[in-house]
Amino acid sequence: MESPEKQYNKALGKGIKIFTKSSSLVPIVAIILGLITGALVMLAGGYNPLVAYGALFGKLIESPYDIGETIRAITPLIFTGLSVAFAFRTGLFNIGAEGQFVMGMLGATLIGVKLDLPWFIHAPLAMVGGAVLGGIWAGIVGYLKAKRGVNEVISSIMMNWIGLYFANYVIGTWLSEKGQQKSNEVHESASWSIGWLSEMMDHARMHGGTIVALICVFLFYILLWKTKQGYELRAVGLNPDAAHYAGMNVGRTVVKSMFIAGAFAGLGGAFEVLGVFGYQTISSASPGYGFDGIAVSLLGGNTPVGILLAAILFGGLTYGSGGMSFEADVPTEVVRIVIGAIIFFIASHGIVRMVMKPFSFRRNKPTDGSKEASRT
Amino acid sequence: MEQNATAVELSGITKRFPGIVANDGISFKLRKGEIHALLGENGAGKSTLMNILFGLYQPDEGEIRVNGMPTVIDGPSKAIELGIGMVHQHFKLVQPFTVAENIVLGSEPSKGGVINLKQANEKVKRLSEQYRLQVDPNMRIEDITVGMQQRVEILKTLYRGADILIFDEPTAVLTVQEIEELLEILRSLAAEGKSIIIITHKLKEVMALSNSVTVIRRGKVVGTVETKSTNERALAELMVGRSVSLQTEKSRREVGKVIFAAKDLQMKSNQNKLVLNGVSLEIRAGEILGIAGVDGNGQSELVQAITGMVKLSGGQVSINGKDITNQSPRQTGLAGISHIPEDRHKHGLVLDFTLSENVVLGNYFQKPFNNGGFLKYEEMDKLAHKLTTEFDVRSSGIHTHARSLSGGNQQKAIIARELWRNPSLLIAVQPTRGLDIGAIEYVQQRLRQARDEGKAILLISFELDELFELSDRIAVMYEGRIVGEVDPLNRDNQRLGMLMAGDTNA
Incomplete structure (x- = not known):
């Protein structure tokens, strides 16, 4: 039996390890460097970065309304982050979360506008409709890859545009009044808004999708690391040849993985319609959540908790930029520079490690990251 | 006199990786102009030691002396500066580039930012004639044989002025004739005054080629001997740590249906x-x-x-x-049907899976590992424990990634898995x-x-x-x-x- 003190020290050591492991330290340093880069840009532009950042972060918690709206801004990023990361774990690069997101919106709008059902059927059905349509949209990409060897990066980018214009066409033809640039409102029975919570948050647009997003983060972990299916997906992602030798159907696994990834993005889109706007607009450009999802998955290291934290950061930065422009008169685009810089520093580990070097005392680090014995 | 001067001296080198001491107080001396074989089983720590000498790893303890001077080799460029060159087991060549382009890569003769290919070709030609390493400077790497690619690697080190050459398992990828040629090349390089370390586990080559042998077992030096005063059997026993049978009895056997x-x-x-x-x-x-x-x-x-x-x-x-x-x-x-595939990295293992994930690669969908769609990690761990113990798979634990195991242990893991499937x-x-x-x-x-x-x-x-x-x-x-x-x-x-x-x- 170990003494309590020893156990405590052991636990403490473990705790420290989590935070000093270079895998989690790099993103943190990257974020700091990103904020510094943004500050330098503001200085060059003649703004006071301290005031600006103060306004940005102040905005997030200024009022119950702002807190609620920050949560709203974070939710779709969780979904698209999960989407990109899920595909990545199976060795696929899903650039198409954007299109899948739009198709998810369309699926939800279709069911929300065209059908009239009791709420306990209608709302879940509209959600599932969005997920399935997003899944199919990504599944096509997976199918092309499995059957024809089409590179998923190319095909998913193209599917983004096809998805956007297809959705515009469907809305314009079947879902809207003549001359309108947006679809009809979805029925109240399909809505995922949480009225009493919005009331409490000064009419911020609160919806059930946030809870579904958190459940999805958990599902992401369970599915990949606890199930037989996830074992197959990861095996195919890490070594398709060995997976094939072991009797796995690599092509089918690729399609499955893309479908699930697309369903995550589709869910994000569905809740934008069912929980936030209540309708879908005809737009010339897609909303951008899918592309931000790539950044979220990258910063989050394709791990479930990492994605959640990254989505919170990017969602917060995006929403807070409004406050920054209002109070400190700094253009909101500066936040895009910050996000861009964070991604840049994540992608270039070398620079981050160089910055970290003077601060780290000598440790016997494994030279090879794969020596880390862990499952995740 | 030259014969006894020391080119490289490593003393008390220790290198630890998580859960394993790869080098444990290793001392090693390379004389000028000699061919010194570093003999040991896979995973014994030979490559780690040479990677330390080439600056790829930093030792935790110990001292390195090159030509008598204590030095810290903090990277391959420092090693090259000191005249150390390494020919890796897996060649590091740019496939679509020509032989000459590969050799001068990194220190190209150039004028105003433009590479002087003519001069490069000439330099390469001169070098290849001097050391009788036959290559065609204008051929692309992807079009030449493995043996010639290796000569290009050797020329690369010579071009950078290496006097101390390290060869990591140089014969592993060669055909029988190419091995003969390589041995000839190594002998003539030594005759030119180059000092050579050759990492190997092939006893025949050690006997045919080297002047002296250092045997490493489990991270420690178990002996340094002059080649002419030893034989294959003695080396094998030193390397493995017990007597080995190089030949077995055979007889006709009864077979079944x-x-x-x-x-x-x-x-x-x-x-x-x-x-x-x-x-x-x-x-x-x-x-x-x-x-x-x-x-x-x-x-x-x-x-x-x-x-x-x-x-x-x-x-x-x-x-x-x-x-x-x-x-x-x-x-x-x-x-x-069970199958031990030819390419264990490509087909036999998922290198970034843990050992316990790898042992069920062909059976994960069956009970007891799969319980209604969910994996039972305890069962996988139990099997991994059993197989690694039974087949003596050495690793720092069943949750280590297969990638970090030595080739021999990876192969043992595959064989354990495939035989377990009965x-x-x-x-x-x-x-x-x-x-x-x-x-x-x-x-x-x-x-x-x-x-x-x-x-x-x-x-x-x-x-x-x-x-x-x-x-x-x-x-x-x-x-x-x-x-x-x-x-x-x-x-x-x-x-x-x-x-x-x-x-x-x-």
């Missing part, structure tokens, strides 16, 4: 050429059938056909009387390739044991000694056909050679 049968197998390549052209085989219980033949005569296709990786265009495969022609790899596996037919392709004596002995013993337990084994190997050592029958393949059988108890090299060359009159 037919387990596996292939009839008139035909397979077409993408170019519509018949790569399998009517192969028929039978393997009985308790029998090892060896397949001899020059690489590329349909051996891999035969394995792919049997395991269901690639579809046959004709013929029939059956196991235990059950037809499994053109079934999927999953189905052939369930029907009782197959009727075990297909082993080059099961001992790239392994050291200890591991080879172990693998061969396990295969014999499996045979004695009544399994049918199909052994494909390009090492003739191994085929004769293990097989009960040997069939020779040539251009997608079985052209004849030879008796392993009466080895007739001439007849075998003729069969391998396709002469069916033999």
Whole structure:
């Protein structure tokens, strides 16, 4: 039996390890460097970065309304982050979360506008409709890859545009009044808004999708690391040849993985319609959540908790930029520079490690990251 | 006098990795102009030590002296500056570049930012003549043989002014003739005054080539001897730590009923050429059938056909009387076929999976590992524990990634897994390739044991000694056909050679 003190020290050591492991330290340093880069840009532009950042972060918690709206801004990023990361774990690069997101919106709008059902059927059905349509949209990409060897990066980018214009066409033809640039409102029975919570948050647009997003983060972990299916997906992602030798159907696994990834993005889109706007607009450009999802998955290291934290950061930065422009008169685009810089520093580990070097005392680090014995 | 000057001296080098001490107080001395062999099993710590000398790793303890001066080698560029060059086992060449471009890469002769290719070609030519390393400076790397690629690697180090050359398993990738050429090159380099370290586990090469030998076992130096005062057996025992049998007794054995049968197998390549052209085989219980033949005569296709990786265009495969022609790899596996693949990294393991994830690669979907769609990690761990103990797979734990294991231990893990699946037919392709004596002995013993337990084994190997050592029958393949059988108890090299060359009159 170990003494309590020893156990405590052991636990403490473990705790420290989590935070000093270079895998989690790099993103943190990257974020700091990103904020510094943004500050330098503001200085060059003649703004006071301290005031600006103060306004940005102040905005997030200024009022119950702002807190609620920050949560709203974070939710779709969780979904698209999960989407990109899920595909990545199976060795696929899903650039198409954007299109899948739009198709998810369309699926939800279709069911929300065209059908009239009791709420306990209608709302879940509209959600599932969005997920399935997003899944199919990504599944096509997976199918092309499995059957024809089409590179998923190319095909998913193209599917983004096809998805956007297809959705515009469907809305314009079947879902809207003549001359309108947006679809009809979805029925109240399909809505995922949480009225009493919005009331409490000064009419911020609160919806059930946030809870579904958190459940999805958990599902992401369970599915990949606890199930037989996830074992197959990861095996195919890490070594398709060995997976094939072991009797796995690599092509089918690729399609499955893309479908699930697309369903995550589709869910994000569905809740934008069912929980936030209540309708879908005809737009010339897609909303951008899918592309931000790539950044979220990258910063989050394709791990479930990492994605959640990254989505919170990017969602917060995006929403807070409004406050920054209002109070400190700094253009909101500066936040895009910050996000861009964070991604840049994540992608270039070398620079981050160089910055970290003077601060780290000598440790016997494994030279090879794969020596880390862990499952995740 | 020159002979006794020291080029490199390592003293008390210790290097730890999590859970393992790769080098434990190693001291090592390389004299000027000598060829010094560094001998040890896979995973003994030879490569780690040389990576320290080349600046890729930093030692935790110990001192390095180059030409008598204590130095810290904090990176390969420092090593190159000190005149140390390394020829890696896996070449580091730019495939679409020419020989000359590869050699001068990093220190190109240039003028105003423009590379002077003519001058580069000339320099390379001069260098290759000086050391009699035949290369054509204008050829692209992707068009030249492996042996020539290795010469390019050697020239690369010489071009950078290396006096101390490290060779990591240089003969592992070469053909028999190329090995002869390489040994000649190394001797002449030493004669030119270069000091050479050669990492190897092949005793024949040590004896043929080196002046002295340092033997490493489990991270420690167990002896340094002059080559002329030792022999193969003594070195093998030093390396493995116990006496080894380099040859085993053989006798005719009783065999059981037919387990596996292939009839008139035909397979077409993408170019519509018949790569399998009517192969028929039978393997009985308790029998090892060896397949001899020059690489590329349909051996891999035969394995792919049997395991269901690639579809046959004709013929029939059956196991235990059950037809499994053109079934999927999953189905052939369930029907009782296990497979030790030729390329263990590509086909045998998921390198970034842990050991316990890897041991169920073919069985994860079955009970007890799969419980209603969820994996039971405790069961996987239990199996991994059992197999790693039973087969002596050395690692820093069952939750280590397969990537961090040495080649021999990776192979042991694969063999453990495939035998645990209790197959009727075990297909082993080059099961001992790239392994050291200890591991080879172990693998061969396990295969014999499996045979004695009544399994049918199909052994494909390009090492003739191994085929004769293990097989009960040997069939020779040539251009997608079985052209004849030879008796392993009466080895007739001439007849075998003729069969391998396709002469069916033999």
